[in-house]
Structures are given as C-alpha cells and as structure tokens.
Amino acid sequence: MAKALPVSPLAPAQFPDLPVIGGVRFATVAAGVRYSGRTDVMLALLDPGTSVAGVFTRSATRSAPVLDCQAKIGGDSSGGAAILVNSGNANAFTGQRGQMSVTELTRAVAEVAGLPESRVFTASTGVIGEPLPHEKIIAKLEDLTASAEAGGMTAAAKAIMTTDTFPKGAVRQVEIDGKTVSIAGIAKGSGMIAPDMATMLSYVFTDARVEQATLQRLLAAHADTTFNCVTVDSDTSTSDSLMLCATGASGVDATSDATFESALHEVLLDLAQQVARDGEGASKFVEIRVTGATSDADAKTHAMAIANSPLVKTAIAGEDPNWGRIVMAIGKSGAPADRDLLGIRFGDILVAEKGWVSPDYSEAEAAAYMKGQELVIEVEIGLGQGKATVWTCDLTHGYIDINADYRS
Amino acid sequence: MAKALPVSPLAPAQFPDLPVIGGVRFATVAAGVRYSGRTDVMLALLDPGTSVAGVFTRSATRSAPVLDCQAKIGGDSSGGAAILVNSGNANAFTGQRGQMSVTELTRAVAEVAGLPESRVFTASTGVIGEPLPHEKIIAKLEDLTASAEAGGMTAAAKAIMTTDTFPKGAVRQVEIDGKTVSIAGIAKGSGMIAPDMATMLSYVFTDARVEQATLQRLLAAHADTTFNCVTVDSDTSTSDSLMLCATGASGVDATSDATFESALHEVLLDLAQQVARDGEGASKFVEIRVTGATSDADAKTHAMAIANSPLVKTAIAGEDPNWGRIVMAIGKSGAPADRDLLGIRFGDILVAEKGWVSPDYSEAEAAAYMKGQELVIEVEIGLGQGKATVWTCDLTHGYIDINADYRS
Incomplete structure (x- = not known):
C-alpha cells in the first residue's frame, strides 16, 4: 500500500458507536511491523468462561496462524483467552519460520497475560511470503496488556486495516429475559475477497452466554449466508478468519434464543457487506x-x-x-x-x-x-x-x- | 466497440501468408449488421466430400447458431458444405426469434449455394441479446456466393473480428507420402475468453483427407490442450465455435498420420495463443x-x-x-x-x-x-x-x- 486511498464512496456514513461488551478488553499499538505512523497490532483479552468459536479459510495454502487457530478452537476456556492480530504482514507462505513466529507470539502472549498457550489465538494480514518480524510485536506485549480497556473496540478496528479505506464495525442490541444483550464486531478486508471466506479478519463479541458447541454451530451457519456470500474479486485469502466470542457477562444465556441468532446474523451481514462496500476500487x-x-x-x-x-x-x-x-x-x-x-x-x-x-x-x-x-x-x-x-x-x-x- | 483500439503490443509481427487450400473458397462482404465501413460477413464454401468437425461452447445459455451447428456436426458431406459467419451481433439470448434467424440464414445459403440445409453451418459473434438483422445478410448472399474465391482466407479473418485488434491466422505445411499437405486457419476473439472454450470463433481448413469420425476425435483432443488452455478473463462466451474442415483436395489421406496431427496441434495452439495475445487490454x-x-x-x-x-x-x-x-x-x-x-x-x-x-x-x-x-x-x-x-x-x-x- 504505497499511498493512502480515498475512502470508498460506498462506506457507511459513520462508524457505529460500539458499546462496551462486558468480559472483553482491547488494546492497540503501533509496532512498526510494516506501516509507520499508525497502529498495526490489536490485542483482545477475554475473561474466564468465554466461549470462543471460529471459522477459517479453506485455502490449501492457509497461513500458519490459521492452522494454529483451527487446532485450538473448541478447547476449554475456563481460564480466559486472548486474540492477537497484526496488520502489514500475513505470515503466510513463510514455511517453518512462519510457524515458529506463531509459536513465539502465542508463548509470549500467554506469559504476559497469564493464559495457557492453547487459549491464545493469532492472526496476521498483509503481504504474503515475507517473514513476520514477530520480535517487534513481542516487544510491545507488556504495554498492550497493561493498556487493555473495555472501550477499545473502535481502535482495534483501525489497527487491523490493510488496504481498507474505512474501519468496519457493527452492533446490535436485543432484549432477552428483560435484559440487554449486545453483539458487536469489527472486520477488515477489501481485496482478495471471496468465499471461503471473504478475505478478511473479523472478530465479533457478545456478552451473552452461549455454550461453546452451539456458538460454533451458529457461527458456521451464519458465516455461510453472510461472509461466504460476498465477493470482490473471486480471490480467496490464505488468512481468512472469523471469530465469535461469548463472554456471558450479561448473565443471559442465549444458547437457543432466536432473537439472539437473528441479531447475530445481522451483525455478520453488516460486517460482510461493509467488506464488499470497501472492495478495492469499488464505485457501486x-x-x-x-x-x-x-x-x-x-x-x-x-x-x-x-x-x-x-x-x-x-x-x-x-x-x-x-x-x-x-x-x-x-x-x-x-x-x-x-x-x-x-x-x-x-x-x-x-x-x-x-x-x-x-x-x-x-x-x-x-x-x-x-x-x-x-x-x-x-x-x-x-x-x-x-x-x-x-x-x-x-x-x-x-x-x-x-x-x-x-x-x- | 465505440472506437478503434490500438493493436495489441503482443500481436505477431505479421499476418501469415496463408496458402490456398484446395476445395474451399471464401467470400466476405460488408452487410452492415452493426459496424459500418468494414466487412462483417464471411462465407466459406466447401467442396463435396469434405469432412467437417466442430467443438462448441458448453455454456448452458449457448446461442441459437451453436445449437444448430451441434445438431448438424457428423452428418454426411458428400454434397459439400458451407460456413456463414457474421460479426457485430451474436444472436445469443434472442429466444425463438434467434432460432428463426438461423433457420432463415441456413435456408437462404442452402438455396443460393445449392446445398442441403443440413450442411450449412452458421456462427454469429458480437453483442448478446439483440435481434440479428438476418435480412441484411441474406440480401448479400448472391454476391457472396458469386465472389467466393480460393485465396480469400485472409479477408475472412478480418470479417469475423469484433474487439480483436489484429486478424488471426496460422498455417503449417507438412510432407506426407512425398506430397505437401496444408493446414491453415483463422480465429477471432479477445475478451470473454475462457474454456470451455475460449470465446472465439475459429475455422481451420486442410487439404488432407481425414475420415469424419477421426477428424472429430482429433479436433476434440487438440482443442483441449490448445483453445481450452487459454483464458483472458474467465468469462465464457455463449457462441464459442471451433470447426475443422478436411477437403481431401491434396489427395493425401492423413487419417492416422502423426505428422499431420502434430501440425494440426501447432495450428490450433498458434491460433489459441494469438487470442490470448489479443486479450482485451493485454500488455503481457x-x-x-x-x-x-x-x-x-x-x-x-x-x-x-x-x-x-x-x-x-x-x-x-x-x-x-x-x-x-x-x-x-x-x-x-x-x-x-x-x-x-x-x-x-x-x-x-x-x-x-x-x-x-x-x-x-x-x-x-x-x-x-x-x-x-x-x-x-x-x-x-x-x-x-x-x-x-x-x-x-x-x-x-x-x-x-x-x-x-x-x-x-
């Protein structure tokens, strides 16, 4: 990305006002992975008991972080979890060195955040085939963890952008059993977009409680009719990742709630459509x-x-x-x-x-x-x-x- | 095609010197189907005994002329045959009216050229979804038939162009049993190019004698490794047609001759590559x-x-x-x-x-x-x-x- 691009004419009028989702904190930093003068790493810290679901690219040449996340999805999350994402470098097609970078990153996050390595998820987006300077990210982890705050989701949306011309966020709030449940998410992606999945990273958080297996089933089903239904150029990334985290902080169990499922669909569709709206060079x-x-x-x-x-x-x-x-x-x-x-x-x-x-x-x-x-x-x-x-x-x-x- | 395009930088240095193929005569005319100031119809008249083979697009929405040709390939050619091609209008997605145009055209050619309708093949290339003004072509058929001559293949290559920036021709000559056998062909196509087949029309003629079923098998096999291996934009035309006509005028039977097959492959590959070289906007x-x-x-x-x-x-x-x-x-x-x-x-x-x-x-x-x-x-x-x-x-x-x- 040699120069800043004008904002897509199809961008939403404004970034939504994302609510605090109890049970998750965000931090961002400028680690200088590739870009200068902007943030390029985001960390999400999830409280103990959070269910974590994920769907990923089916590319035969998927990246090292994707393989690592796929191996970890479905595991026990009683000890909390973390998601670390960098932009600027996809750590894809980087051979054994790429896997080593993932290991180094997850180990370092686990240590700083006091989590088992099996609950640290990572993603990298940007140029393919160049070694990830993971040491630049590791050097910032103490600061990142210390600065994590509940209100940081908007900053996180900006840190994960690559050729995106606008940050992408979506939110829905529904009443269940007289209580408000929030679902809010962020996404990045504007080129190399096609199922499965749209090239993109997306992270969605809810304070509902949803049992892990159900959360995974819901995410897979609704990814198929949202993110897997947008295409910019038919090209599929090696890094596509969509994760959904249910912290349960609202105290509401939404495991089999139709209102919740409908709102989840809307958030995913909103984010997916924003990716198409930011299709590289898109005018319609x-x-x-x-x-x-x-x-x-x-x-x-x-x-x-x-x-x-x-x-x-x-x-x-x-x-x-x-x-x-x-x-x-x-x-x-x-x-x-x-x-x-x-x-x-x-x-x-x-x-x-x-x-x-x-x-x-x-x-x-x-x-x-x-x-x-x-x-x-x-x-x-x-x-x-x-x-x-x-x-x-x-x-x-x-x-x-x-x-x-x-x-x- | 609103304006003339500059010739592709990838075009061959010159159009080949196409030999006369005994047993086939060509004529072209400016019928004003869509373009003005250029020829837009070509007629090839094939002597009795010519074997005619053809492979066509597998599009589910293929054009009326393609459906008509497919029904006729493999028939008896003891009475000769004719191929009529127009540019400017593809007569595709034109419903019953499109089929009627094909019927009118083949009937008229059959009458003027003294052939059974079952041996008249047509093709149309250009805009989809607009009615073909077949009466403009029919009005020129007497002149076309009267002016048909052995040396007209280069003019035919020009008449079938649409967004092509250069006419496409190829030739190989081989010695079989001490006699020279020629294979020469023409093609058009520059966009909407992908198997099956590359969007294009191509007509190849040889003075070898090749038994009909063998000719069809040869054409299908070598189309797969030539025309079906070029792509410009992944889009497949509703009109793709590749025909191969063996007049037998050389007196040489090449039905199972490896030299002939190899030369045929080269002609098809040469033409197919020229189509990719004329890919719309191509610079490499x-x-x-x-x-x-x-x-x-x-x-x-x-x-x-x-x-x-x-x-x-x-x-x-x-x-x-x-x-x-x-x-x-x-x-x-x-x-x-x-x-x-x-x-x-x-x-x-x-x-x-x-x-x-x-x-x-x-x-x-x-x-x-x-x-x-x-x-x-x-x-x-x-x-x-x-x-x-x-x-x-x-x-x-x-x-x-x-x-x-x-x-x-």
Missing part, C-alpha cells in the same frame, strides 16, 4: 438475487458466477445495463439453466423474461437505473425453488491501480 | 506451467486458478513479482496442494521452494524479469506427476476501458 455496491434454481447451492453458484464475472463487473462500472453478460455468466456457471426460461430484473425494471428481452424494456430506463450507487440484479432461473443472495462491487480502474502497485 | 503474454500435481486435471485446475486470478493478473500488469498471489491462487483452486512443498519460478529465477522464498532469490532480479513482455511462471506442486500449461495475459486499465464501454 451490488446485490445479486437468484431465485428459481434447482437448489439453493445451484442458486449460489449462479449468483457467484455473476458476481465474479469481470465482464459483468466492468459493465456495472460503466453503468451499462448489459444483461447479455448476465446470461453469459449464468451459462458458464456450471449449474443447471435453461436459456428460454430466464428472467432478469435490474431493480424494479423487468429486462428479460422467458429468454428474451421484455417487450416493455426501455434501455434508457435501465441505463438511468445503473447510474445509482446501490444496485440490485435479480435473476429468475425458472427451474425450481432454490435461491441465494450475494453481494459484490464493480470492477474499476481503482482496482487495477491498487493491485498493480500493492508492494511497491 | 503469460505462460503458466504447473508440474507435480496429483493429476493432469488438477494441474490444469491450479494453472487456470493462477491464470484467472485478478490479483495475479494485476500484479503482472504492475510488473510486480508478487509470488504470494500465486500461492493464494493455488490455495483457492480446490485441487490438492501442500504449502510446504510448493516451488515457484519466474522464468529461470527460482523464487520459492519447499514452501518458502529461496535463499538465493533476488527481488530486484525478479522485478527486472517481470518487465518483459513474454513471461513464464512455473509452479511445482510436489505431490505427483500431473502437469498442464495454460496461456493468459495481464489485467490492465485497457480491459476496464474496453469493457465498461462496449455497447455505448
């Missing part, structure tokens, strides 16, 4: 809804083929209602489709039905719609009941600018 | 060789994941030896890989081995290599004997320019 946010496929999985295959098509994405950037490219993307997706049953809408505008342009279709009207910043593309496959919705952004000169010059 | 031609995969199919999966990755392609455009993105692409491909066995070379430069950067690696040396216009990226997976080579180009501002403004 696009929701793609596919209905009538032979199954939900086939609907998602079609939706992702549309969302990842460079020709569709450049047409959107050019504000061109080029629905022929939608047809092309459906055709190549590999999921069943029948050309002569397809229906396509841009927003409320019926573009095509039964395989051909609608008699009422007005190109001028569609072109006017495409000038909007928030677009909806609906496709009816006409074969069954399968449906899926995914979110993406357009492909612009900004993407080329950012990615042809990332390391220089 | 990239060969990606994957070895050591668990199977040839897995090697191709890895190679295509690298070739289609927007992050890899933009790094190449930026002349950045960002091998971490190669690792990312291998990781997401879905084919087996082990991070700690990977080896990567840029040209002769060993970048990474056994999962990490080589001790002798010089970023400056790699950066200097990346400034070249013809690049080779080699990946050793380290798991088996599977191998594949694919060809692609970089992703530049030029691609965005062309595709954000194609219809306007």
Whole structure:
C-alpha cells in the first residue's frame, strides 16, 4: 500500500458507536511491523468462561496462524483467552519460520497475560511470503496488556486495516429475559475477497452466554449466508478468519434464543457487506438475487458466477445495463439453466423474461437505473425453488491501480 | 466497440501468408449488421466430400447458431458444405426469434449455394441479446456466393473480428507420402475468453483427407490442450465455435498420420495463443506451467486458478513479482496442494521452494524479469506427476476501458 486511498464512496456514513461488551478488553499499538505512523497490532483479552468459536479459510495454502487457530478452537476456556492480530504482514507462505513466529507470539502472549498457550489465538494480514518480524510485536506485549480497556473496540478496528479505506464495525442490541444483550464486531478486508471466506479478519463479541458447541454451530451457519456470500474479486485469502466470542457477562444465556441468532446474523451481514462496500476500487455496491434454481447451492453458484464475472463487473462500472453478460455468466456457471426460461430484473425494471428481452424494456430506463450507487440484479432461473443472495462491487480502474502497485 | 483500439503490443509481427487450400473458397462482404465501413460477413464454401468437425461452447445459455451447428456436426458431406459467419451481433439470448434467424440464414445459403440445409453451418459473434438483422445478410448472399474465391482466407479473418485488434491466422505445411499437405486457419476473439472454450470463433481448413469420425476425435483432443488452455478473463462466451474442415483436395489421406496431427496441434495452439495475445487490454503474454500435481486435471485446475486470478493478473500488469498471489491462487483452486512443498519460478529465477522464498532469490532480479513482455511462471506442486500449461495475459486499465464501454 504505497499511498493512502480515498475512502470508498460506498462506506457507511459513520462508524457505529460500539458499546462496551462486558468480559472483553482491547488494546492497540503501533509496532512498526510494516506501516509507520499508525497502529498495526490489536490485542483482545477475554475473561474466564468465554466461549470462543471460529471459522477459517479453506485455502490449501492457509497461513500458519490459521492452522494454529483451527487446532485450538473448541478447547476449554475456563481460564480466559486472548486474540492477537497484526496488520502489514500475513505470515503466510513463510514455511517453518512462519510457524515458529506463531509459536513465539502465542508463548509470549500467554506469559504476559497469564493464559495457557492453547487459549491464545493469532492472526496476521498483509503481504504474503515475507517473514513476520514477530520480535517487534513481542516487544510491545507488556504495554498492550497493561493498556487493555473495555472501550477499545473502535481502535482495534483501525489497527487491523490493510488496504481498507474505512474501519468496519457493527452492533446490535436485543432484549432477552428483560435484559440487554449486545453483539458487536469489527472486520477488515477489501481485496482478495471471496468465499471461503471473504478475505478478511473479523472478530465479533457478545456478552451473552452461549455454550461453546452451539456458538460454533451458529457461527458456521451464519458465516455461510453472510461472509461466504460476498465477493470482490473471486480471490480467496490464505488468512481468512472469523471469530465469535461469548463472554456471558450479561448473565443471559442465549444458547437457543432466536432473537439472539437473528441479531447475530445481522451483525455478520453488516460486517460482510461493509467488506464488499470497501472492495478495492469499488464505485457501486451490488446485490445479486437468484431465485428459481434447482437448489439453493445451484442458486449460489449462479449468483457467484455473476458476481465474479469481470465482464459483468466492468459493465456495472460503466453503468451499462448489459444483461447479455448476465446470461453469459449464468451459462458458464456450471449449474443447471435453461436459456428460454430466464428472467432478469435490474431493480424494479423487468429486462428479460422467458429468454428474451421484455417487450416493455426501455434501455434508457435501465441505463438511468445503473447510474445509482446501490444496485440490485435479480435473476429468475425458472427451474425450481432454490435461491441465494450475494453481494459484490464493480470492477474499476481503482482496482487495477491498487493491485498493480500493492508492494511497491 | 465505440472506437478503434490500438493493436495489441503482443500481436505477431505479421499476418501469415496463408496458402490456398484446395476445395474451399471464401467470400466476405460488408452487410452492415452493426459496424459500418468494414466487412462483417464471411462465407466459406466447401467442396463435396469434405469432412467437417466442430467443438462448441458448453455454456448452458449457448446461442441459437451453436445449437444448430451441434445438431448438424457428423452428418454426411458428400454434397459439400458451407460456413456463414457474421460479426457485430451474436444472436445469443434472442429466444425463438434467434432460432428463426438461423433457420432463415441456413435456408437462404442452402438455396443460393445449392446445398442441403443440413450442411450449412452458421456462427454469429458480437453483442448478446439483440435481434440479428438476418435480412441484411441474406440480401448479400448472391454476391457472396458469386465472389467466393480460393485465396480469400485472409479477408475472412478480418470479417469475423469484433474487439480483436489484429486478424488471426496460422498455417503449417507438412510432407506426407512425398506430397505437401496444408493446414491453415483463422480465429477471432479477445475478451470473454475462457474454456470451455475460449470465446472465439475459429475455422481451420486442410487439404488432407481425414475420415469424419477421426477428424472429430482429433479436433476434440487438440482443442483441449490448445483453445481450452487459454483464458483472458474467465468469462465464457455463449457462441464459442471451433470447426475443422478436411477437403481431401491434396489427395493425401492423413487419417492416422502423426505428422499431420502434430501440425494440426501447432495450428490450433498458434491460433489459441494469438487470442490470448489479443486479450482485451493485454500488455503481457503469460505462460503458466504447473508440474507435480496429483493429476493432469488438477494441474490444469491450479494453472487456470493462477491464470484467472485478478490479483495475479494485476500484479503482472504492475510488473510486480508478487509470488504470494500465486500461492493464494493455488490455495483457492480446490485441487490438492501442500504449502510446504510448493516451488515457484519466474522464468529461470527460482523464487520459492519447499514452501518458502529461496535463499538465493533476488527481488530486484525478479522485478527486472517481470518487465518483459513474454513471461513464464512455473509452479511445482510436489505431490505427483500431473502437469498442464495454460496461456493468459495481464489485467490492465485497457480491459476496464474496453469493457465498461462496449455497447455505448
């Protein structure tokens, strides 16, 4: 990241006012891993009894910290836990040295925070293939631990940014049994975004009490319909990590509470959509809804083929209602489709039905719609009941600018 | 195509001198399908006894002409055959009206050329979803048929261009049984290029005699290692067509001749690579060789994941030896890989081995290599004997320019 990028035009109007989540404290520091003049490490300290769930990239070349976290998820958390994240260097494809860095970091955090190593989770994001200068981070751990405070989640959101043009946070609060339960989270990610999962790191915290196995099941299920439904460029990171921590500090058990689950979904979706809204070079946010496929999985295959098509994405950037490219993307997706049953809408505008342009279709009207910043593309496959919705952004000169010059 | 594009810097120095192929005559005309001031229709008339083979897009939304050709391939050709191709309009996603256009065109060609309709093949390339003004083409058929001549293949290559910045032709001549056998072909295509097949039309002609079923088998096999190994943007056209016609005019039967097969492969590869060299906005031609995969199919999966990755392609455009993105692409491909066995070379430069950067690696040396216009990226997976080579180009501002403004 050679220079500061302008904030995405699709960014939310403001960063949300994140509440204190009882049972978790945050600290950040500028360790100089790669960037100068900004924070690049965050530490979250979780009280004893916190359930910790996580889902991670399925990349065959996943990073050392991801492998370490995956091995630790599901363990006993009666002694508390910690999450340490650095930006600037992904510690990915760094061989045995990368694993050694993870070991050094987790050992050092465990020592300073008085935790077992098995409850220290780490993540690294940034450039791949360069050794992580973990000693720079370790040198700051005493300060980090000492300065951890309940109100530090917003600062944490900033410390984990890489090519992000805005920090990402989301919050929902619900009443359960007459008490307020909060769910708040942060995320980073703007390129190398595609399932599984969107390239990103995201950390979500709640003061509800949720039993560990349930928390893991909830996170996996809702990651599939949120983070795994956003794509910027079809490229999947080696470091993707999404963690959910339930401290139980509210005293409310939400293990099987539908209100809680719904709020959790909203927080995850909000964060996931913010990642797409910060897609590198994005000028338009696009929701793609596919209905009538032979199954939900086939609907998602079609939706992702549309969302990842460079020709569709450049047409959107050019504000061109080029629905022929939608047809092309459906055709190549590999999921069943029948050309002569397809229906396509841009927003409320019926573009095509039964395989051909609608008699009422007005190109001028569609072109006017495409000038909007928030677009909806609906496709009816006409074969069954399968449906899926995914979110993406357009492909612009900004993407080329950012990615042809990332390391220089 | 709003404006003329500059010729790709990767274009061959000159169009080859295509020989006359006995048994086939060509004609072209400016029918005004969409473009003005240029030819947009080509007709090839094949003598009786010509074997005709074809492979086509597997898109679920393939165009009406593709469906028509697929139904006709393999039929008796004792009465000759004809191929009619227009540019400017793909006659794809045009519903029943599109099929009617094909019927009208094939009927008209059959009548003018004195052929059964079952031996008239058509193709259309250009904008999707708009009705083909087939009457404009039909009005020119008498002139086309009357003007058909043996030496017209170069003019045909120009008539079928859309966003191509140069016409594409290739030729090989071999001696079989003391006689010269020629194989010559033309192609178009520069965007919406990915298997199956590269978006393109290609027509290859030989004066060898090859029995129909063998010709079809040969074409299918060699399309898989040539046209199905090039990608520009991962997008697959609804119109891709590759046809091979063997007139037998040389009097040489090449049905089971290895020299002929090898020459055919070279012609197909030459044409396929020219398509990648004309990739929309391309500034670099990239060969990606994957070895050591668990199977040839897995090697191709890895190679295509690298070739289609927007992050890899933009790094190449930026002349950045960002091998971490190669690792990312291998990781997401879905084919087996082990991070700690990977080896990567840029040209002769060993970048990474056994999962990490080589001790002798010089970023400056790699950066200097990346400034070249013809690049080779080699990946050793380290798991088996599977191998594949694919060809692609970089992703530049030029691609965005062309595709954000194609219809306007």
